[in-house]
Amino acid sequence: MKQRLDQTTIALRIAKEFKDGDVVNLGYGLPTLAGMFIPEDVRVIFHSENGILGYGAPLSADERDQWDPCLINASAQFVTRLPGMSVFNCSEAFGMIRGGHLGIAVLGGLQVSEKGDLANWIMPGRAGGMGGAMDLAACGSKLIVGMEHTTKDGGMRILKQCNYPLTAPECVSLVCTDLAVIEVTKEGLLLKEVAPGWTADEIQAVTEPKLIVSKDLKEIEL
Amino acid sequence: MAKNKIYPSFKEAVADIPGGATVITGGWGAPGDLPDNLTVALRDHGAKNLTIICVTPGTPQRMADAWGKKTEHITPNILIANKQVKKVICSISFPTTDFEKAMLAGEIEVEWSPQGTLAERIRAGGAGIGGFYTRTGAGTIVAEGKEKKIIDGKEYIFELPLKADYALIRAYKADKLGNLIYRGMQRGFNSVEAPAARITIAEVDDIVEVGELDPDIIVTPELFVDRIVKIPTEGDK
Numbered sequence: 400m401k402q403r404l405d406q407t408t409i410a411l412r413i414a415k416e417f418k419d420g421d422v423v424n425l426g427y428g429l430p431t432l433a434g435m436f437i438p439e440d441v442r443v444i445f446h447s448e449n450g451i452l453g454y455g456a457p458l459s460a461d462e463r464d465q466w467d468p469c470l471i472n473a474s475a476q477f478v479t480r481l482p483g484m485s486v487f488n489c490s491e492a493f494g495m496i497r498g499g500h501l502g503i504a505v506l507g508g509l510q511v512s513e514k515g516d517l518a519n520w521i522m523p524g525r526a527g528g529m530g531g532a533m534d535l536a537a538c539g540s541k542l543i544v545g546m547e548h549t550t551k552d553g554g555m556r557i558l559k560q561c562n563y564p565l566t567a568p569e570c571v572s573l574v575c576t577d578l579a580v581i582e583v584t585k586e587g588l589l590l591k592e593v594a595p596g597w598t599a600d601e602i603q604a605v606t607e608p609k610l611i612v613s614k615d616l617k618e619i620e621l
Numbered sequence: 622m623a624k625n626k627i628y629p630s631f632k633e634a635v636a637d638i639p640g641g642a643t644v645i646t647g648g649w650g651a652p653g654d655l656p657d658n659l660t661v662a663l664r665d666h667g668a669k670n671l672t673i674i675c676v677t678p679g680t681p682q683r684m685a686d687a688w689g690k691k692t693e694h695i696t697p698n699i700l701i702a703n704k705q706v707k708k709v710i711c712s713i714s715f716p717t718t719d720f721e722k723a724m725l726a727g728e729i730e731v732e733w734s735p736q737g738t739l740a741e742r743i744r745a746g747g748a749g750i751g752g753f754y755t756r757t758g759a760g761t762i763v764a765e766g767k768e769k770k771i772i773d774g775k776e777y778i779f780e781l782p783l784k785a786d787y788a789l790i791r792a793y794k795a796d797k798l799g800n801l802i803y804r805g806m807q808r809g810f811n812s813v814e815a816p817a818a819r820i821t822i823a824e825v826d827d828i829v830e831v832g833e834l835d836p837d838i839i840v841t842p843e844l845f846v847d848r849i850v851k852i853p854t855e856g857d858k
Contacts, residue, residue: 448736449649450809463689468653469805475650475684488840489649489809490744493737497757526724526731528677530713533763534737537756568760 401596403577404619409545411436411621412592413505413575416543417443421502422495424448424473424535429545430505431457431474446501447472448531450492455479473531493534501540506532508546508574510561513608515571515583517544518563529566536567548576549605557581557588558607578602580619587611592619626799627828628850631662634822638663638787643672645743645818646697647790647811650677652688654807657695658824658852659789664699672708673697674743674783676736676810679718701729710783712736735763738780740813745782747816747845752781788818792841795825796832799846800839808840815845822848 404412410432417423417437424446425431434456437443446452449471457476458465466477495501510518517536520529536542549556557574574581579602580592590610593602599612628634638644644663648655679698688694700706702719708730714720723729734742735757745753754777758764768779790811792801801823803812815821823841828851 449651449806451806466689467805468688469651469807471651471806475687477688486803486805486808488812489736489740490813492809493740496737497755526714526721528711528713528733529735529763531736533735533761534757537759539756565761567757 401601402594403548404594405577407432408621409575409577412580412619413543413545415621416503416573417441418502420444422446422452422500424496424501424504426504426506426532426535427474427530428507430507430543431472431476433505433545445472446492446495448489448492448496448534449473450487450489451478451484452487452495453481453484455481455484493531496531496534496538496540499539501538503541503543504535504538505543505545506535506566508544508556510556510558510563511544511546511571511574511583512557512561513559513588514569516561516568517542517566517571518561519544519566521564523563532566536570541572542570543573543575544571545575548578548602553605555605555607578605581610584611589613590616592617594619623798626847626849627797628822628848631658631824631850632665634848634850635659635662635666635787635789638666638668640668641670642668642786643674643784645674645785645788645790645814647788647814648676649806649809650680650696651806652685652690652694653804654791654809654811655695656789656791656822656824658850659822660695660697660699663789664703664705667703667705669705670707671700671705672710673700673706674710674785676711676739677713677715678709678711679715679720681715681717684715708732710734710739712739733763734780738763739783740810742780742783743810743817744813746784747813750782752779754779783817785818786820788814788821790815790821790823792823792825794827794829794834795823795846795849796829796834796843798831799823799843799849800834801825801841801846802834802838803840812840815841820847821845822850824850824852826852826854
């Protein structure tokens with residue numbers, strides 16, 4: 400049985416997209432892990448919609464003495480106060496998002512469509528709220544979705560059309576899954592990288608829309 | 622002489638909130654940015670049929686546990702558990718809360734707003750803006766029933782402002798006139814909410830003399846703040 404990447408490895412692959420000086424917002428769950436893999440010579444400026452820019456690494460339970468009850472990220476983790484960090488109100492925080500001032504937003508996903516529609520906030524028939532996901536998805540910045548390629552029982556998540564309620568239409572730039580890296584292009588979904596040991600045909604078999612296979616198709620590099 | 626805005630207790634600060642009022646309960650939801658004491662006082666006060674505007678009406682206990690909170694994380698959830706709420710306007714909820722149970726049982730009406738839209742609706746309410754067009758929610762169920770407009774080739778939806786009778790907020794320090802400063806994330810939603818209510822009540826760590834807060838760092842000017850209550854610390858009488 401060929402291996403699928405674990406969540407941490409998907410996060411590691413996502414982190415490769417961050418370039419020096421990028422302003423990045425990490426969504427709840429898997430995306431938050433991507434913040435752990437920033438090379439020392441790269442400065443990524445983390446933005447959180449609760450009103451902080453330039454915060455540092457999450458603090459563990461062992462670092463409890465540094466926890467500040469007024470300083471958590473949007474994934475509810477206590478974070479480090481870095482020199483140069485700033486705080487601001489949430490109207491401004493979301494203004495930064497909607498105004499296109501972020502470089503990259505990373506969100507988790509339930510479904511992604513051929514056109515780059517994203518559904519990530521709720522299952523059909525359930526009640527709940529969307530938090531900041533719709534604002535982030537609609538902001539027009541580069542949007543990376545990190546998710547598992549299929550559901551637990553093998554159902555497809557990358558579809559011709561999402562059948563879960565949308566977070567935003569035509570918003571996804573890149574999908575990083577446990578099996579593949581796929582770019583959303585005007586021509587369709589471009590398969591760029593596959594997990595070690597997987598072939599393009601095998602990825603296509605668990606992906607509903609027809610994939611365009613990149614001429615430079617390669618194994619996922621970390 | 623300046624009007625005395627300092628209230629001796631949380632109980633007295635919320636005593637005139639009538640049944641049926643619309644109340645903003647402030648903050649984003651960090652361990653230190655919610656008006657815990659005013660929310661408890663409103664529960665004890667008991668006013669019913671409230672409409673609550675907040676980011677999240679309830680946080681699961683496991684989150685408070687992860688934060689090392691020794692006590693219950695106080696949110697509007699306690700007002701819902703006490704059957705005081707008829708409607709909630711909010712952005713996110715979590716399973717296992719009384720809010721979730723009441724919502725699923727149809728005991729409360731819920732209006733969902735994307736978080737940035739919620740912040741901007743509250744800002745608009747305080748700033749006399751009659752609404753705004755935003756990209757957020759276009760092409761989703763949030764857009765249902767809302768006016769749509771193509772601006773610069775893209776679809777926007779129209780969102781209405783939010784205003785409240787009362788706002789309960791958390792700040793770091795007040796001076797005796799009601800000028801406020803915040804710590805960290807306390808600023809996030811509380812400072813947006815302060816202007817959006819007819820009566821804004823702030824709970825603060827400390828109340829200092831007029832002139833002690835540098836005008837350059839005051840975030841919420843006194844005209845937005847009607848009542849202030851100091852959070853008691855050990856040794857206070």
